[in-house]
Amino acid sequence: MAQTEVKSDAVKPLTFISDMRQLTGDSTDIIYRYIELNDVSGWLIYVEGLADPRQVLTAIHEEPGLRDGLKSDASSLYDHLKHRTITEGKLQEEETLSAIAELLLSGYTVIFLDGMERALCIDTGSLKQRQVQEPASQSVVRGPREGFTESLRDNIALVRRRVKNAALRITSYKLGQETRTETAVMYLENKADPEVVAELQRRIKKMNLESVLESNSIEEMIQDQQYSPFPTVYNSERPDVIAAGVLEGRIAIFVDGTPFVLLVPALFMQFFQSSEDYNQRGDFGSLVRLLRYFCFAISLLTPSFYIAVTTFHQEMIPTNLLLSLIGQREGIPFPAFIEALIMEVTFEILREAGIRLPKSIGQSVSIVGTIVIGQAAVEAGFVSAAMVIVVSLTAISNFALPAFNMAISIRMLRFVIMALAASFGLYGMIIAMIMLALHLCQLQSLGVPYMTSFAPFNGWYQKDTLVRLTQPMVQRLKKKRDGA
Amino acid sequence: MIQKITSILLILSLLILPGCWSRKELNELAVIVALGVDKYDDGYMVTAQVINPTEIGLQRGSIGATPVIVYSAPGETIPDALQRILSQAPRQLYLSHLRVLVFGEELAREGLSDVLDYISRNQELRTDFYLLVANGSQASDVLKVLTPFEHIPANSLYSSILVSNKQWAATGRITLQQFVTELGREGANPVLSGVKIIGDKKVGRSIENLHKTEPDALLRHAGMAVFKKDKLVGWVDELMSKSVNYILNEVNTTVGHVRCPDPDDGIIGIRIVRASSDIKARLDKNGKPEFDVVYFIDADLEAVQCTIDLSKEESFRKIEQVIRKTMQSTTETSVQQIQQKFGSDVFGFGEALHRQHPKVWRKYRHQWGDVFPHVKVTIDAKVSLRRVGSIIQPLRREMKDP
Numbered sequence: 001m002a003q004t005e006v007k008s009d010a011v012k013p014l015t016f017i018s019d020m021r022q023l024t025g026d027s028t029d030i031i032y033r034y035i036e037l038n039d040v041s042g043w044l045i046y047v048e049g050l051a052d053p054r055q056v057l058t059a060i061h062e063e064p065g066l067r068d069g070l071k072s073d074a075s076s077l078y079d080h081l082k083h084r085t086i087t088e089g090k091l092q093e094e095e096t097l098s099a100i101a102e103l104l105l106s107g108y109t110v111i112f113l114d115g116m117e118r119a120l121c122i123d124t125g126s127l128k129q130r131q132v133q134e135p136a137s138q139s140v141v142r143g144p145r146e147g148f149t150e151s152l153r154d155n156i157a158l159v160r161r162r163v164k165n166a167a168l169r170i171t172s173y174k175l176g177q178e179t180r181t182e183t184a185v186m187y188l189e190n191k192a193d194p195e196v197v198a199e200l201q202r203r204i205k206k207m208n209l210e211s212v213l214e215s216n217s218i219e220e221m222i223q224d225q226q227y228s229p230f231p232t233v234y235n236s237e238r239p240d241v242i243a244a245g246v247l248e249g250r251i252a253i254f255v256d257g258t259p260f261v262l263l264v265p266a267l268f269m270q271f272f273q274s275s276e277d278y279n280q281r282g283d284f285g286s287l288v289r290l291l292r293y294f295c296f297a298i299s300l301l302t303p304s305f306y307i308a309v310t311t312f313h314q315e316m317i318p319t320n321l322l323l324s325l326i327g328q329r330e331g332i333p334f335p336a337f338i339e340a341l342i343m344e345v346t347f348e349i350l351r352e353a354g355i356r357l358p359k360s361i362g363q364s365v366s367i368v369g370t371i372v373i374g375q376a377a378v379e380a381g382f383v384s385a386a387m388v389i390v391v392s393l394t395a396i397s398n399f400a401l402p403a404f405n406m407a408i409s410i411r412m413l414r415f416v417i418m419a420l421a422a423s424f425g426l427y428g429m430i431i432a433m434i435m436l437a438l439h440l441c442q443l444q445s446l447g448v449p450y451m452t453s454f455a456p457f458n459g460w461y462q463k464d465t466l467v468r469l470t471q472p473m474v475q476r477l478k479k480k481r482d483g484a
Numbered sequence: 485m486i487q488k489i490t491s492i493l494l495i496l497s498l499l500i501l502p503g504c505w506s507r508k509e510l511n512e513l514a515v516i517v518a519l520g521v522d523k524y525d526d527g528y529m530v531t532a533q534v535i536n537p538t539e540i541g542l543q544r545g546s547i548g549a550t551p552v553i554v555y556s557a558p559g560e561t562i563p564d565a566l567q568r569i570l571s572q573a574p575r576q577l578y579l580s581h582l583r584v585l586v587f588g589e590e591l592a593r594e595g596l597s598d599v600l601d602y603i604s605r606n607q608e609l610r611t612d613f614y615l616l617v618a619n620g621s622q623a624s625d626v627l628k629v630l631t632p633f634e635h636i637p638a639n640s641l642y643s644s645i646l647v648s649n650k651q652w653a654a655t656g657r658i659t660l661q662q663f664v665t666e667l668g669r670e671g672a673n674p675v676l677s678g679v680k681i682i683g684d685k686k687v688g689r690s691i692e693n694l695h696k697t698e699p700d701a702l703l704r705h706a707g708m709a710v711f712k713k714d715k716l717v718g719w720v721d722e723l724m725s726k727s728v729n730y731i732l733n734e735v736n737t738t739v740g741h742v743r744c745p746d747p748d749d750g751i752i753g754i755r756i757v758r759a760s761s762d763i764k765a766r767l768d769k770n771g772k773p774e775f776d777v778v779y780f781i782d783a784d785l786e787a788v789q790c791t792i793d794l795s796k797e798e799s800f801r802k803i804e805q806v807i808r809k810t811m812q813s814t815t816e817t818s819v820q821q822i823q824q825k826f827g828s829d830v831f832g833f834g835e836a837l838h839r840q841h842p843k844v845w846r847k848y849r850h851q852w853g854d855v856f857p858h859v860k861v862t863i864d865a866k867v868s869l870r871r872v873g874s875i876i877q878p879l880r881r882e883m884k885d886p
Binding site: 310311312314315319320322323324325326327329330331332335336422425 | 506507508509510511513515517535537538540578580581583608610636639
């Protein structure tokens, strides 16, 4: 069976063009241009919009050797074309229909000369592309303004530009049976752990995807644990972040068609780092990073803490605060948990609506949502003012996290902890915290423990975990470490 | 698969079904901020000052009612009485936020240990509220007076104890914890601050009391109640209270006045900015215990109403000497009066002896009550004047000089 397929797939000199037409189903964007070189007739095939054959055509047209009549057999003309005429750098010879079709569909121009059993594929890709722009997510005050685009090649080049190192390795894969999406894996040979690289390659090869339209399909396939609220693959649309990751020995995965590049292995603490930390002064960077961990705690625990304390542990509240809270809660018809749930869900709806709406309307929605609904709910006596403060604080802290996917996991976990706090008070919260800690500690990202540098503890990594030490400090420590 | 789903459902129902058993919403609580205990027949009359939530918030629902509601009920024991209060109040009583506990004078004279047993045993109560004795009245009357400024009377009492203890030194800031420890200690007796109603206590109960610049009824601190074991034996006045606090090392800042070095010239107002004391127990030649108390005092000049020349250093030395003498004489009189009148060692001299001469203490521990009134106490003070204020020479002096 396999053998006959290979046979039928091979380029047949007589029927190549009709085979090709059949394979692509006469799609109108595939252009077949008839050419004649001396006495040999041939075809130039390309996909409109993907490829730009103008340079190839000009070269053929202006090359005297193709018109002087000296060479009139197909194979010598073919060689002449291949070695002399074509000026493009990237050029491939293919002998099977499927391989030719794949190249054709990724922007190659195919030249077929009658009578030959192979075709010349020239890379003339010229897809209309978005310019390199400032990324919409993870924006910084100080730092490069470049963001990845949808073009794989540009993206790789953007990182290459920052890491001019011969040890930088790039391996390409075509993933997705239907989409044949170009994917590239990038790492530094001398920094990356070879075991991790091998593991990633194994996982990529094992992958059996139908289509890859965004890097998330790959992320879902290579992550260690499917059922975890925490992201174990980092993504960014900032070349400087990816370059820094590669320099640290991580592996970047580029997917054609999306500006979001993946970075593995991803550690818990990595989601609290922003490239801004390194672009600003060290002391400020450290403080801001500590603030983010604090925001993580606030965002995760504030509503549940409020529920637990006001419904179970009133004795913990300072008397004057309790009196003020009691005054506010007077006449509120719902228990604190339901009250919190109403506000949190309202906020989630507003947030979701804000993202989907056009930017100009989105702002007014958020104003209507936060001010009008919040204010009105308090005045109508549905919710207490303290609850509005708690929910807004939670939401704002959530936005302070630089990684969106980590922020999402906190948003989800928040509700679970709230439910536990509402049924068991602080006891329930402690149970939730213990379970969370256990889960985080057993989580892995490509075989690397997720909590690395906390658990397992690594003293050296502390230079850039909770705080960021400045370069001179790091160098001093390095000298000390290497000296000892 | 069905098994999995069932087990998840079971776990989820675990969350909902047995949970929440100790749940209480804030608006289901009657927060008691002050508790008063009086004698009533053979049992107690318990008075509870409960927050009226609609009146303390800044929002809706306020009908101009009083910020607190006072419930009273009698009972054989305190929980008994609280149970009866529950039948009057529409909400669950909540004791954790008690700020002050007031005892009626009558009850205090009969002994507080039975009351304190319940108070210390109850796990809902914190131990950081202040204890007070109603001077010459029932505790229930004290709790019924509405106070201006701090609208919750219990808070008013609480913060005025804090402030006056810090600034004035004539009140005692004694929490349950301290009082019970003091009771259990050998060779020391507790004191409690007293509180007195001045004015018309009937008017004090209504909101009218707050509608005037000069309220008809006010609560005032009134000296200190001296206890012997758990029984009140008498009251000491402001000056003596101060002396007690000096020896107990409880003075932060206070004000006072002394006569000028030239006694006919006038008086000088001073502010004590730092004060500490040290009790030394020693044995005289007969082996009897004697006590030396040394004060270390930093003072500022506040008001100079005489013609002393403050540009000379010796004037300061003179004033320091006067302060020292005054402190000595007032404290000595106070100690003697307490020794003779009450025979109650509120200063903790026995405790000092216990610490410094444990072997001697063993001889006296069972008869300290009899020995204390006759022990000799000497007072000394090391006074340093620190600041004279913004001007140097007294204005009165400048009036005299042409």
